[in-house]
Amino acid sequence: xxxxxxxxxxxxxxxxxxxxxxxxxxxxxxxxxxxxxxxxxxxxxxxxxxxxxxxxxxxxxxxxxxxxxxxxxxxxxxxxxxxxxxxxxxxxxxxxxxxxxxxxxxxxxxxxxxxxxxxxxxxxxxxxxxxxxxxxxxxxxxxxxxxxxxxxxxxxxxxxxxxxxxxxxxxxxxxxxxxxxxxxxxxxxxxxxxxxxxxxxxxxxxxxxxxxxxxxxxxxxxxxxxxxxxxxxxxxxxxxxxxxxxxxxxxxxxxxxxxxxxxxxxxxxxxxxxxxxxxxxxxxxxxxxxxxxxxxxxxxxxxxxxxxxxxxxxxxxxxxxxxxxxxxxxxxxxxxxxxxxxxxxxxxxxxxxxxxxxxxxxxxxxxxxxxxxxxxxxxxxxxxxxxxxxxxxxxxxxxxxxxxxxxxxxxxxxxxxxxxxxxxxxxxxxxxxxxxxxxxxxxxxxxxxxxxxxxxxxxxxxxxxxxxxxxxxxxxxxxxxx
Amino acid sequence: xxxxxxxxxxxxxxxxxxxxxxxxxxxxxxxxxxxxxxxxxxxxxxxxxxxxxxxxxxxxxxxxxxxxxxxxxxxxxxxxxxxxxxxxxxxxxxxxxxxxxxxxxxxxxxxxxxxxxxxxxxxxxxxxxxxxxxxxxxxxxxxxxxxxxxxxxxxxxxxxxxxxxxxxxxxxxxxxxxxxxxxxxxxxxxxxxxxxxxxxxxxxxxxxxxxxxxxxxxxxxxxxxxxxxxxxxxxxxxxxxxxxxxxxxxxxxxxxxxxxxxxxxxxxxxxxxxxxxxxxxxxxxxxxxxxxxxxxxxxxxxxxxxxxxxxxxxxxxxxxxxxxxxxxxxxxxxxxxxxxxxxxxxxxxxxxxxxxxxxxxxxxxxxxxxxxxxxxxxxxxxxxxxxxxxxxxxxxxxxx
Numbered sequence: 001x002x003x004x005x006x007x008x009x010x011x012x013x014x015x016x017x018x019x020x021x022x023x024x025x026x027x028x029x030x031x032x033x034x035x036x037x038x039x040x041x042x043x044x045x046x047x048x049x050x051x052x053x054x055x056x057x058x059x060x061x062x063x064x065x066x067x068x069x070x071x072x073x074x075x076x077x078x079x080x081x082x083x084x085x086x087x088x089x090x091x092x093x094x095x096x097x098x099x100x101x102x103x104x105x106x107x108x109x110x111x112x113x114x115x116x117x118x119x120x121x122x123x124x125x126x127x128x129x130x131x132x133x134x135x136x137x138x139x140x141x142x143x144x145x146x147x148x149x150x151x152x153x154x155x156x157x158x159x160x161x162x163x164x165x166x167x168x169x170x171x172x173x174x175x176x177x178x179x180x181x182x183x184x185x186x187x188x189x190x191x192x193x194x195x196x197x198x199x200x201x202x203x204x205x206x207x208x209x210x211x212x213x214x215x216x217x218x219x220x221x222x223x224x225x226x227x228x229x230x231x232x233x234x235x236x237x238x239x240x241x242x243x244x245x246x247x248x249x250x251x252x253x254x255x256x257x258x259x260x261x262x263x264x265x266x267x268x269x270x271x272x273x274x275x276x277x278x279x280x281x282x283x284x285x286x287x288x289x290x291x292x293x294x295x296x297x298x299x300x301x302x303x304x305x306x307x308x309x310x311x312x313x314x315x316x317x318x319x320x321x322x323x324x325x326x327x328x329x330x331x332x333x334x335x336x337x338x339x340x341x342x343x344x345x346x347x348x349x350x351x352x353x354x355x356x357x358x359x360x361x362x363x364x365x366x367x368x369x370x371x372x373x374x375x376x377x378x379x380x381x382x383x384x385x386x387x388x389x390x391x392x393x394x395x396x397x398x399x400x401x402x403x404x405x406x407x408x409x410x411x412x413x414x415x416x417x418x419x420x421x422x423x424x425x426x427x428x429x430x431x432x433x434x435x436x437x438x439x440x441x442x443x444x445x446x447x448x449x450x451x452x453x454x455x456x457x458x459x460x461x462x463x464x465x466x467x468x469x470x471x472x473x474x475x476x477x478x479x480x481x482x
Numbered sequence: 483x484x485x486x487x488x489x490x491x492x493x494x495x496x497x498x499x500x501x502x503x504x505x506x507x508x509x510x511x512x513x514x515x516x517x518x519x520x521x522x523x524x525x526x527x528x529x530x531x532x533x534x535x536x537x538x539x540x541x542x543x544x545x546x547x548x549x550x551x552x553x554x555x556x557x558x559x560x561x562x563x564x565x566x567x568x569x570x571x572x573x574x575x576x577x578x579x580x581x582x583x584x585x586x587x588x589x590x591x592x593x594x595x596x597x598x599x600x601x602x603x604x605x606x607x608x609x610x611x612x613x614x615x616x617x618x619x620x621x622x623x624x625x626x627x628x629x630x631x632x633x634x635x636x637x638x639x640x641x642x643x644x645x646x647x648x649x650x651x652x653x654x655x656x657x658x659x660x661x662x663x664x665x666x667x668x669x670x671x672x673x674x675x676x677x678x679x680x681x682x683x684x685x686x687x688x689x690x691x692x693x694x695x696x697x698x699x700x701x702x703x704x705x706x707x708x709x710x711x712x713x714x715x716x717x718x719x720x721x722x723x724x725x726x727x728x729x730x731x732x733x734x735x736x737x738x739x740x741x742x743x744x745x746x747x748x749x750x751x752x753x754x755x756x757x758x759x760x761x762x763x764x765x766x767x768x769x770x771x772x773x774x775x776x777x778x779x780x781x782x783x784x785x786x787x788x789x790x791x792x793x794x795x796x797x798x799x800x801x802x803x804x805x806x807x808x809x810x811x812x813x814x815x816x817x818x819x820x821x822x823x824x825x826x827x828x829x830x831x832x833x834x835x836x837x838x839x840x841x842x843x844x845x846x847x848x849x850x851x852x853x854x855x856x857x858x859x860x861x862x863x864x865x866x867x868x869x870x871x872x873x874x875x876x877x878x879x880x881x882x
Contacts, residue, residue, distance in 0.1 A: 345605040349612075357615045365619050380738045382620075388738040412636040412744040412867075415688040416628030418607055425688070428622035429632055430737075430744055430868065440737060440868055442622045453639035464619070476620055 006128055007165030008300070011274035012064025012157040012312045014056050014136075015261050015319040017445050018326040019043035022149050028329050029144040039149040044262030046326065047138040047153040049335045049422040050444055050462040053080040054090055055475065057136035058097045058461040060155035060267075062405070063312045063319075064132070065098070072161070073100050075131040077123065079109035079116040079266050082138050084473065086186065093475060094134060096366040097461045099402060105129070109266075113232075113292030114174075116156070117269040121296055123160040124169040130161030137265030140189050143338050147191055150234040152262020154319070156270035166277055166306040167286065169298060171219035175211045176294035179203050189337070200235050204291055205245055211295035212246045212287065219299045223247035226299075227284035230254050230272035233291060234263050248287065260320055269296070275316040280306050324447070335422065346420040351465045353474045363400070368459065368477045370437055371398030379436030401437070403459065407482055408433040410455045415448070431457050431479045444478040456482040486760040490585040492713045492721040492880050494706045495524025498837045501701035501825030502670040509544040509599035510555045512702035516830075517556055517595060520704040525716060528556065531706070532589035534563045537576030537596035538829035539864075541567070543609050544599035552595060569864020570776065571729065572596060573703065573832025574873035578727050580707050590712055596834075597702035598827035608698060608828075627687040627695050629866040630779040634689050636744030637785055641796045649689055651799040652780035653680035656693045658808050659777065659816045663823025665849040670697040670825030680780075694780040699825025703833035705840075710880055721880035722843045725857070726760035728753045729873045737868040749872035750789035750861060758791070761876035763857060766791045770813055771855030772842060774835040776863035777820040786861055787815070790874075809850070817842065817850050832862035832873060839877035856882060 026040030047056065057078055065073075078091035091106040100106075109115040116135030123131035136155035141147035181203055182193040193199075208231065216223055229252040231239045243253045254276055256263070264271055269290040276286045280302035288298045314322065326332070333339035363369040364382050371383030376392035379401055387394045413429030427443035429451070443451070444462055457479040464476035497519025499512045507515075521528065536552035538545055545551040549563035566575045573596035580592035603609045608626055612618050622628075638648055657677055663669040675693060683691035713721055730753035736742040754766075763769050773790065777783035784802060787793040792813055793801040801807065807815035818824050818838040821831060839858030841847040857878050864871040 345603070346607075346610055349610045351618070353619070354615050358619065361616060361619065378739065382738075384734070388734050390733075390735060390739070410635075412632035414628050414631035414635065414690075415685075416625050416631070417688075418625035418627055418686050419623050420610075421623070426623060426628065428624055428628065429635070432740065436740055438738065438740060440622060440624075440866075453635050465623070474619060 004168060005165065006162045007124065007160065007168035007303070008158055008277070009161050009163050009165055010064050010066065010159040010309070010312065011277055011315065012060045012062070013155070013271055013274050013314060013316040013319040014059035014063060015045040015154040016047045016051055016056070017322055017324050018046045018048065019323045020046045020329070020332055021325060021327050024327045024329050025149055033144045036144070036146065036149060039146060042259030043325065044149070044152040045154050045264070046332055048444065050478070051153070052084045052138055052463060053082050053136035053155070054084055054093050055461050055463060056138065056153065056155035057094050057134040057157070060136065060157040061094060061098055061132060061134050063314045064157035064159050066310060066312060070098060071101050072130050073132050074105065074129040075123070076100060076104055076106040077109050077119040077131065077133045079119045079133065079135040080137050081110060081113060081115065081266050083108055083110055093366065096362055097475070099363070099367045099369065113266060114290050114294065114296050116266040117288065117290035117296035117298065118174065120158055120270065121172045121174065121298060124298070125172050128162060133158045133160060133270065135267040135270045137267050139191065139265050140336050142190050143333055147193070150263055152264045154261060154264035154267050154271060156267045156274050158270055158273070164305045164309065165303055166309045167300040167302050169300055170221065171215045172298045173211050173215040173218060174294065174296050175207055177207055178293055179207060180293070196235055200238060204233060204235065204238050204242055208242050208289055208291055208295045209245045211297040212289055215297040215299050221285060221299060224249055225285055226252045226287045228252055228254055228276040228280060228286040230269065230276050230286065230288045232256055232263055232268035232272060234258060271316060277302065277306060278315050278317055282307050331423065343420065350469060351467045352470065353467060353472055358474065365476055368402065368404040370401045370403050372401040373397045374399060379433070381437050381439050403433060403437060404477060406433045406435060406459070408457050408479070410451060410453050410457060411438065412453065413443070413451050427451065442478045443480065445480045450481060458482040487581060487585045487727060488725050488760055488762070489710065489723045489880055491581045491707050492710050492723045493840050494526070494591065494708045494713055494716070494718065495520045496705050496837045496840050497523060498668060498703040498834055499701050500668045501699040501827060503601045504700035505601065507599070507700060509597050510551070512599065512700060513552065513555050513595060513597050516702035516704040520706050524706040526591065526706070529559055531558065531561060531591050531593045533561055533580070533583050534558055534593040534595070535576040535579035536563060536565045537567070537572040537594065537832070538565065538598060539567050539569065539572045540598065540600070540609050540611065540828060542611070543602060568871045570778065570828050571832060571862045571864035571871040571873040572829045573834065574860070574862040574875060575729070575832070576829070577705055577833055577836060577875070578729065580705065581724050581727055584707050584709055591706060591708045593704065593706050594833060595702065595704040596829035596832060598829045599700050600698050600827060601700050606698065625687065627690045627779060630782050631687040631690045632744060633785055633867050634781045637781070640743055640745040643799060647799055649681065650677065651784055651802040652694055653677045654802050655777065655780040655783050656680050656822060659820045659822035662809055662817050662850060663819025666819050666824060669819040669823050670699045671819070671823040690779055690781065696778050696821035697823065697825040699827045701825055701827035701830045701834070703830040703837050705833055705836060720844060722840050723878060723880035725876040725878045726757040727875050728757040728760060729871065731871050732865070732869040734869065744867065746785050747789050747863065747867060747870065747872060749870055750786060750863065753872040753874045754790050757874040757876050761857070761878070763876065767813070770857050770859050772814045772817055772852055773859045773861065774816060774818065774820060774838050775861040777816055777822050778826065778863070782863070783815065790859065790861060814852060817852060832860065835860035835862060836875055836877060843877065843879060
């Protein structure tokens with residue numbers, strides 16, 4: 001069981017900036033699915049075309065890690081029900097983007113909406129190794145489906161280890177029951193779901209209380225002592241119903257963020273936990289439950305450090321606040337492959353990724369590592385054999401210089417309407433980094449008229465190109481307004 | 483100590499195909515069109531050519547690799563033929579090969595031919611292509627207009643230029659080139675346009691609209707060069723000589739070192755300074771009679787006026803709007819229509835610029851003939867503002 005210096009050290013969150021307006025979705029589909037009207041309120045987070053569970057996971061992990069030394073991370077878990085690769089360690093891409101050391105145990109957790117909560121239990125209850133648990137989801141949904149309105153895209157990360165935890169685990173419990181309320185086989189793009197009333201009565205109201213009762217009993221804690229109750233779920237008022245069934249205080253029920261970002265799937269338990277920890281006072285008890293072919297339940301206690309530990313740069317509150325209302329439903333359908341646009345001949349050129357080249361240059365590309373010359377101090381990207389400084393040109397004189405966490409500013413830019421992009425125009429330009437170095441970079445999350453020379457920028461990990469011919473996609477870093 | 487090539491090599495003959503959307507032609511047909519004119523102009527037979535250079539950039543669209551397509555198309559009799567490629571500066575590189583061969587004494591008569599057949603892609607703009615296995619993993623997916631459009635933002639920032647003034651100067655540049663192009667029977671675009679047309683055109687890459695971009699054309703241009711003595715021996719008078727040929731290639735400083743500000747071409751400045759020195763030009767603004775620059779985009783022409791030391795830094799907008807570079811101005815620029823209207827068949831463009839200088843110096847430029855030019859400067863650029871190839875030539879009367 002947990003010791004007082006072992007527990008959750010930090011949390012981080014990431015939500016895509018675009019928030020699809022649910023009334024717009026309903027308005028487009030009302031002719032066909034008028035029953036969606038009850039869901040036509042609020043907004044949901046939607047991934048950009050260049051985002052997936054890997055890229056969002058990287059962003060949440062960066063938010064969680066902050067300025068911490070990453071070399072201490074011994075285990076990395078990426079949990080998701082929408083991993084881009086069936087065979088290729090998705091967590092390995094995250095590890096490279098974060099430049100975690102190669103002596104790392106990295107795992108993909110998948111196959112259930114509980115993949116994130118189970119990974120967290122595993123990290124907290126499975127030994128003392130410093131573990132970074134990253135959970136992310138970008139689930140696809142058919143046009144006019146309830147899932148399209150319920151789901152949200154996002155990611156959360158939790159760092160578990162020894163030190164000064166902001167929360168410690170009192171008890172954890174898992175129930176595994178093959179209660180199939182929704183499923184998706186590997187060759188299908190969309191979830192298939194059963195009747196909500198059955199899911200509520202036989203699922204949430206029977207299986208979840210069993211897990212909660214057990215975890216409270218294991219910890220020797222009365223239900224009334226819980227201050228924060230977190231339970232993802234899109235059924236109407238299900239959190240309150242479960243709380244009532246378990247005797248949890250009404251005031252402990254935390255908002256499941258349905259109206260502001262939607263249900264982020266595997267990420268959602270960790271996202272709700274992050275939100276609870278941002279609100280928790282020292283000593284408060286947090287109960288996290290996650291439903292899906294059973295139920296995970298974790299009972300945690302916020303420590304004194306919860307009030308004093310450095311906050312994530314964004315956290316859940318920051319991720320929710322960094323938003324842009326999006327009423328372009330057709331664009332969203334296009335991003336999800338539901339709407340086949342005429343992309344034009346400029347979308348046709350082949351985009352192969354030579355894996356040998358990617359491997360040799362993986363730190364440069366996926367880790368955004370440049371060089372700093374030991375002889376003259378010049379910071380540069382990429383790191384070539386000869387230093388770029390014409391007064392130096394020293395050979396093999398450069399140490400690794402990571403750019404990903406460096407800020408910069410726009411030196412030149414344009415919005416290119418000629419080159420193909422899934423979301424034209426293509427914004428790019430030269431970014432001059434604070435502390436030296438410059439790169440010609442793609443920009444992302446840019447609004448027309450918002451860019452000018454001198455604008456501060458930061459780096460984000462994104463999909464660079466897609467290769468439909470070979471079923472591959474490659475990743476790189478892009479600049480975005482800071 | 484290198485002495486340069488001033489007056490060591492003269493132009494024996496030149497040819498240039500009609501540029502444009504040559505739906506009726508293969509690249510080979512365009513090459514023959516330019517070569518026939520050059521051969522007739524030179525007054526020689528093909529067996530007198532000792533060596534040849536082929537300049538072509540996007541060979542996968544038309545000819546394929548190597549110099550073999552030139553030798554086969556022109557039926558060159560087993561002479562040394564070399565294919566060169568250096569982005570959009572390819573045409574000048576082909577000429578440089580031929581000129582250096584003659585200057586060195588290795589060849590008496592040498593041929594340079596540039597060609598590009600671009601209009602077989604099925605879409606407007608330049609063909610899309612990979613940029614190298616590693617580059618593709620991190621370079622933005624930029625188009626040519628997108629790449630050059632960045633100059634505008636950086637130029638504005640550096641000189642505190644007003645967005646509207648800059649856009650108006652860019653519009654003036656295009657209007658002027660269309661005026662000039664309308665008088666050139668070989669030009670791709672011969673229509674006149676107004677400043678309003680430019681300002682209202684659809685945006686291609688902010689702030690470059692459709693009329694800020696040059697034509698994408700099929701075409702070929704050809705030069706036959708020799709020594710002054712041989713030319714005279716062949717009965718030639720009023721010889722036009724190569725006064726300077728200089729190339730500067732980016733080494734990564736612009737894109738990787740922290741000093742370049744994105745508002746100019748470092749390569750053009752260096753190549754121009756070297757070319758002026760080689761030719762003996764000390765006051766370009768006063769001495770240069772006309773200039774044909776690489777106006778792939780209006781903004782490129784604007785900043786190039788400063789890079790060539792024709793306009794003092796920060797004053798190109800004013801000079802352009804004052805008509806300094808118009809056909810009737812002190813230094814006419816793009817008198818043949820430039821890339822903008824003559825067209826831009828990549829491998830041919832550098833040679834096409836020299837073709838215009840050659841005609842102007844010989845007084846053979848027809849309706850667009852200028853008074854009595856003495857120094858013509860060509861500027862042929864390839865690549866991206868942040869990493870590129872700049873090729874400058876100075877052409878003038880032999881011995882002058």
